Amino acid sequence: MPPKKRKKKKPATKGSGFSLFKSLFWICVVLLTGLTLFVVMHLPLRNAPRTSGTVQPQAVHKTFEKPAIQTQKKPRSEQAPVRDDSVQKEQPQVYEAEVDDFDAKVRSVDLAILMGLAAQGESERLMRHRAVEVRRHHGQEFYYQNLTINLGHEVFPFLAELKKNLDQLGPQFSLQAVDDNPRDLEISVLGEPTHHIFLPLALVPEPEPEPETQVVRASRLVIIIDDLGESMAVAKRLAALPFAVSFSVLPYNTKARQVANLARQEDLELLLHLPSEPEGYPRSANSGPGTLRVNMSPAVLERALVDNLARLPDVDGVNNHMGSRLTQDKKAMTVILGHLQGQGKFFVDSLTTPKSCVRDVSKTLGMRYYRRHIFLDNTAKEHAVLLQLKKAESLAKRTGLAVVIGHPYPATLSALESWAKTRDTNVVICKIQDI
Numbered sequence: 041m042p043p044k045k046r047k048k049k050k051p052a053t054k055g056s057g058f059s060l061f062k063s064l065f066w067i068c069v070v071l072l073t074g075l076t077l078f079v080v081m082h083l084p085l086r087n088a089p090r091t092s093g094t095v096q097p098q099a100v101h102k103t104f105e106k107p108a109i110q111t112q113k114k115p116r117s118e119q120a121p122v123r124d125d126s127v128q129k130e131q132p133q134v135y136e137a138e139v140d141d142f143d144a145k146v147r148s149v150d151l152a153i154l155m156g157l158a159a160q161g162e163s164e165r166l167m168r169h170r171a172v173e174v175r176r177h178h179g180q181e182f183y184y185q186n187l188t189i190n191l192g193h194e195v196f197p198f199l200a201e202l203k204k205n206l207d208q209l210g211p212q213f214s215l216q217a218v219d220d221n222p223r224d225l226e227i228s229v230l231g232e233p234t235h236h237i238f239l240p241l242a243l244v245p246e247p248e249p250e251p252e253t254q255v256v257r258a259s260r261l262v263i264i265i266d267d268l269g270e271s272m273a274v275a276k277r278l279a280a281l282p283f284a285v286s287f288s289v290l291p292y293n294t295k296a297r298q299v300a301n302l303a304r305q306e307d308l309e310l311l312l313h314l315p316s317e318p319e320g321y322p323r324s325a326n327s328g329p330g331t332l333r334v335n336m337s338p339a340v341l342e343r344a345l346v347d348n349l350a351r352l353p354d355v356d357g358v359n360n361h362m363g364s365r366l367t368q369d370k371k372a373m374t375v376i377l378g379h380l381q382g383q384g385k386f387f388v389d390s391l392t393t394p395k396s397c398v399r400d401v402s403k404t405l406g407m408r409y410y411r412r413h414i415f416l417d418n419t420a421k422e423h424a425v426l427l428q429l430k431k432a433e434s435l436a437k438r439t440g441l442a443v444v445i446g447h448p449y450p451a452t453l454s455a456l457e458s459w460a461k462t463r464d465t466n467v468v469i470c471k472i473q474d475i
Contacts, residue, residue: 141394142180144418145229149213150185150427151419152205153235157189159201164423166190169434170238177232180394183414183431186236195223195239259436259467260475262286262443263456264359264388264412266313269293272302274448279306282460283469288313288359288445291351292329300352309471311388312355314348314376316363318392327362332376334369341375349383357386357472359412359445364393373401381407388412388472390445410472416446416455425455429463436467441475 154164171186191198199215199222206213206227218224218236227235265278269289278285279302286309289296303310317333318325330348332341349355358380366372367389377398380387389398389411402409413435416428428444436442446452 142177142229142232143182145212146182146234147415147418147428148209149206149227149229149235150431151424152202152209152213153187153189153237154423154427155205156198156202158423160191160194160198162191162198164427164430167427167430169430172431172434172438174435174439175232177230182234183435184234184236185431185434186238188238188240191239192242198239199225258440260441260470261432261436261467262441262470262472262475263416264288264311264443264445264472265448265452266359266361266390266445267293267447268313269296269299271295271448272298274453275299275302277453278448278456279303279308281456284308284471285456285469286311286471289352289355290315290328290361291348296352300354304354309357309473310352310355311472312348312352312358313361314345314358314363316360316366318362318366319364321365325362332366332372334365334372336372338371338375341372342379345376345379355385357388357410359388360390360392362392363390364395367396367398368393370397370401373398374405377401377405377407381405386410386472388443410475411443412445413442414444416444417449417452420447420449420451422451422455422458425452426459429455429459433464433467437464443472 153167157163157166166189168188168190169185170188173184173186175182175184189198203215206215212230214228216226216228218226223239223241225235225237225239226233227237263283263285265285266288267290268275268278268287269291270293272295275287275295275298278287284307287299287303288311289299289303290313292315293299300310302308315327315329315331317331318327321327321331321333330344330351332344332348336344349358360367377387386408387398387402387410389396389409391412399409399411414428414432416432417425419425425446432442432444446456
């Protein structure tokens with residue numbers, strides 16, 4: 041019987057090849073898995089500083105703080121939003137007040153008087169200006185005030201508070217009785233009398249309004265509100281006042297054109313608030329984009345002025361924003377005033393420095409000189425603004441004219457609305473063009 045045929049076995053090489061393939065396959069899987077785990081575990085660690093809640097906020101915070109602190113290292117166009125926010129929300133005093141500004145010291149006495157009244161639960165309504173007189177201290181102009189305060193019998197608590205407030209201002213400020221009369225007082229700054237205060241024993245009634253004769257024509261008051269162009273709501277509130285204020289708009293503010301258009305619609309006087317180089321620019325004071333600077337050549341300076349005017353081409357005139365350095369420079373101001381004269385536009389000297397040469401340059405060019413007399417809101421408190429408005433009224437009645445400058449602060453807006461109800465209507469509120 042033939043032997044049975046054995047089944048042929050598969051070649052061993054085939055099985056070994058399959059095993060080799062499986063081995064390689066699993067090695068690759070292991071390697072890819074390991075690589076994936078390595079990437080997943082290590083990549084987040086390298087990116088941790090970008091997502092960490094403790095490290096990253098500091099880095100971001102610094103990038104936003106640096107322009108506000110070291111503005112001199114950034115272009116002015118980048119500084120403007122930071123400056124505008126801080127000016128309007130945190131530091132309302134956007135004007136320039138020099139350390140040696142004597143009138144600023146006089147205004148600090150105004151505030152000391154108001155604080156003395158407030159401590160007794162009284163208001164500035166008890167005060168009446170009998171006279172406001174322009175005087176000079178070492179060449180600097182200030183306003184000497186003759187005041188009556190109707191406190192009646194209770195004057196000594198007020199006097200004690202006033203003395204304390206003046207002492208806190210420093211040894212330069214003194215309070216003395218005239219002829220040993222505690223109701224007849226004189227306040228001096230650096231030995232210069234600045235305020236006379238009379239405290240009558242009996243309450244003195246308010247005088248009857250004078251008949252509207254020549255007083256109406258002679259007593260004029262111009263109210264300029266600077267730094268407009270960031271809020272339409274503020275502009276509309278000013279336009280709604282029962283008297284016409286002059287709008288002064290910063291050309292690079294975000295709503296400058298809209299605010300200017302509103303002024304035109306309401307037939308309000310419109311000024312360009314011209315960014316002008318202050319002392320210490322740009323480190324300690326920055327007037328923002330479009331600033332006209334002393335070191336510009338005449339051609340570049342005029343070109344910068346033209347560029348500013350082009351942003352608000354319908355303005356009636358110009359007043360300087362900051363500019364304590366620029367307005368001292370006769371060459372620069374000759375270029376600026378000469379161009380404005382050729383365009384038929386006026387210039388109002390905001391008088392941010394007592395060293396301003398604008399009066400002399402105006403006289404040389406044969407231009408009418410306009411200037412600010414009183415800042416309304418160096419102290420951005422409603423009662424302080426009201427006192428400055430009363431001072432302006434008295435100055436207008438005494439000299440025939442007062443030009444005041446305020447800013448779009450909530451306290452200033454509230455004071456203007458309150459003052460509208462009690463103001464002396466014999467003083468005509470008008471435009472610069474009307475004086």
